[in-house]
Amino acid sequence: MKFIKLFILVLVTTGFTAHSVIAEEASNTVARKQIVELLPQDFKPAFTRETVIKLNAIVHRSFDAINEYDSNIRDFRKAVEEGTKSDASEEVMEMTKKKLAHLDTLMAKSKSALADMMAAKTELENSDEEYNKAILAGMVDFVEDVEREISAQNIKLHAMVKTTES
Numbered sequence: 131m132k133f134i135k136l137f138i139l140v141l142v143t144t145g146f147t148a149h150s151v152i153a154e155e156a157s158n159t160v161a162r163k164q165i166v167e168l169l170p171q172d173f174k175p176a177f178t179r180e181t182v183i184k185l186n187a188i189v190h191r192s193f194d195a196i197n198e199y200d201s202n203i204r205d206f207r208k209a210v211e212e213g214t215k216s217d218a219s220e221e222v223m224e225m226t227k228k229k230l231a232h233l234d235t236l237m238a239k240s241k242s243a244l245a246d247m248m249a250a251k252t253e254l255e256n257s258d259e260e261y262n263k264a265i266l267a268g269m270v271d272f273v274e275d276v277e278r279e280i281s282a283q284n285i286k287l288h289a290m291v292k293t294t295e296s
Contacts, residue, residue, distance in 0.1 A: 176262035214294040240277040
């Protein structure tokens, strides 16, 4: 990305236009392609300031949840492994319940972030505001992936404990 910015800066400061440079390169190739000239006025922000702050806050909540999950997943799995042993003590079982409660909290955070992201997406789609659909889709995908990963692990670990209790 730095190279492209530097290239554009060099073109602007030397008086060349991107069109003339690309046209010259195109004339040197066997197959000619359509050339689209992008000028500074063609570049628009992906979102309004208010929208980007709102969306970034939601993504950040999801990011915090997945980072906390990643930091603790081994402990969650280890606690379930220990808690599902036939000779697990009451203390071990209590620790397993605590770890699963922590995982439940992370799942709730990820679900809340997803619900907020979907509401923000719907609101944005129903507004007259111009925005970058690809960037929005990437943000939504990230928040969905986080929720899916945490929820799947939560369901799996809770099922392991229930199987042992039965």
